[in-house]
Amino acid sequence: MPERLIEEIRSEAIPLAGSDAAFDRILALAADARFVLIGEATHGTREFYAMRAELTKRLITEHGFAAVAAEADWPDAYRVNRYVRGEPTIGDADDALRDFERFPNWMWRNKVVRDFADWLRRHNDAIAEPSRKAGFYGLDLYSLEASIAAVVAYLDKVDPVAAKLARAHYGCFDHHHARNPQQYGYATMLGVSPSCEREVLAELVALRRNRFEYITRDGFAAGEEFYCAEQNATVVWNAEQYYRTMFEGRVSSWNLRDNHMVSTLYGLADHLHLQRGEAPKIVVWAHNSHVGDARATEMGERGECNIGSLIREAHGRNAVLVGFSTHHGSVRAASEWDGAGEVKSVRPAIAGSYEQLFHAVGLSDFLIVLRDNDTLHRHLDLSRLQRAIGVLYLPETERQSHYFFAQLPDQFDALVHIDETSALDPLPRAPSRQPNEVYETYPTGL
Template sequence: MATPASTTLKHGVRTAALLLAGGAGDFDPLLERIGDARVVLIGEASHGTEDFYDLRADITRRLIEEKGFTAVAVEADWPDADRVNRYVRGRSTDATGQAALADFQRFPTWMWRNTEVLEFTEWLRRHNATAGAKGQTGFYGLDLYSLHPSIDAVLAYLRQTDPDAARRASRRYGCFSRYRDSPESYGQIVSFGEGRSCKAQAVEQLRELERRTAPAGQSADELFSAQQNARVVVNAERYYRTMLSPGHSSWNLRDTHMMQTLQSLMQRPENGRPTKVVVWAHNSHVGDARATELGPQGQINLGQLARQHYPNDAVLVGFSTYQGTVTAASRWDGAAQTKRVRPGLPGSYEALLHDVGLPAFQLRLDNPKLVGLEAPRLQRAIGVLYLPETERASHYFNASLTRQFDWMIHIDTTKAVQPLARQCEARAPRDVRPRSVVPAD
């Protein structure tokens, strides 16, 4: 039975709601809220919902065309995204966007090899072709799982530019060679004292690359990418060593790496223009961790760090859904499945937003009509796994919406994203999360 307080809150949400009707001006209020901000982080409540990808791309296109955003940084590995970056800039031999997405082989491939990302990739290539060299927008990866692909990328760069440096790098990175087929085993073996750490070699190689300047006739972009790959190796080495540690160590290290990558992009002008970055990542990375039950337990995330480093320049946008379908797996390394999303639990934000009775809307979360929305409620996070049989324990945590995000977009009934190919994914390391909450990504 509805209480007077819940009825008042629902009425406040409804009166504050900005409708999404599929029109060209739907996101005018959001762009007004973004203003001159240089970092816009756009989330998703799952890694397998077409609506989230579609609307996120719509917002990003407008930010690029109307606000001069110069980079799209996604929750993906640097080498995989770099192939897309070369394609959208017209610098690769890939004939199609689908070919450019082919390096996304690690589970879950559907995160980036799907129809919505393909469409955006082709759009960005067309935009860059007409924008000219000084108006191009890049596509980058924020994540750190690519230990060996990043090693390969560093070696490939040095073999082309400095064979002696390539031989030194090969000797240093040789420390990792026995773990090539299972990088997480590196962390297990080193943690239990059964093998030597490769930390010193990885750090030494990064330091050498950081001292380099681009050779004459070579693009500074290639050196920047090599340096970033060397940074991935350093942080991936540490990440795999902390995977078995209790608490939030591995999560915090991963999001700190994402922040370092974001800062590297922000500090590097794109074709002479100040860099402005759109981030695509899960709500669990984008929403300020301090506004969730996990923050007081010691978890940090990219959204929190972005607010702290860019207090007047970061805008955090979240997504929500009540029901529908989602592309997800039932186990780590499992096949992609189309699953039915259960209605949001009573008392959750999903249920509250559903009860407003609008199919699609958005909220500016500093609207005074939303008094009461700051109170902690259950919030759902579906990552690459969806386990409806244990939904409360696996997918819900408490959060304060108005402190977590600046803007919320709710699509009441959503549909699953369509993978480009349903196939067996390469084995991926299982991430570690606190308590019973399933990894959101």
């Protein structure tokens, strides 16, 4: 390995231990950004989650960030949002995370997220104006059944006649085995069953047509409830398309999912803008594969976009992309889809990877700032392997399953390397109320 390259990285590295210098550098980049995207190299590493939470606390308290938008299902995350914004019927943070039931439940139902939700509740309790409280929201689209139930429950409350119509629209799925969305998608792809596209769009249009009537009934609370219901109806609309496209090929379904997450993020920004009277600043929590700019990876070469590429393309330097990496340690992951979460040993990074290069630097934990860094651009611009571990970790096929090529300086604005990491600590599993589902992210689970 070239010693000069290692020396250059070492000279640019900012150690994490012993001072706040590394966090201060990230905050200096992010302070005036509209969107700060903070990643993770796995879905089960405690240090990634903990550092992301600490960075987010400072962005909220020191720079006025208004919300966290996570790679999580909308209705599950919205229960957390209700708690952190002061909902008295939700007893504590553990209860707030109750709806994260489906595999992989440890991804959000864990001690780090619980502690962050507790902190955010305390932070918001000191703020009198509801519109100024920071929120927690989900961006993903896997909650087809839960989102249908949420739309119908909302309409039962505000407009029973409209609720009857919603049941008729969504009843289309009952004719096509909606309890298993993959069967629905497969059947429509084969032409065995007609799609429910027309019905779910009709319901979304009907809900929006009555928007003014619904939101004028009870001020702020009515607006919040309608917004949540409208987003659930949007999730159903996009999830229906997603399950139909997932059998057509990875690129089309991946792009639909990440476009949905970006559209949800923009919708959240508009909603908070109306509430606050100013453009909000939002933190995004998602895997590196979603927040790093896809155009700098082999994903982009395959025609895939992601949150990072779409946001950076639209907002340029008003978006900050922060990634993580590790060389070895342990991780919480499963061996098969819908399997139990296990504590697994993360193998030392393979030769030729960024992770091996950073291990050779000889520092346990450090930050490198890539934006406007000509030295690191010059030395790291060569495409190298990068590791990505999702909810599954398959060491026996690690090269094929967990590595892809990337050009790091164009992928992220900053990267935190933690040489040895440890597995995420889950909370006890909540009682299951929904059937298990197998999603397009199998087998990588990103």
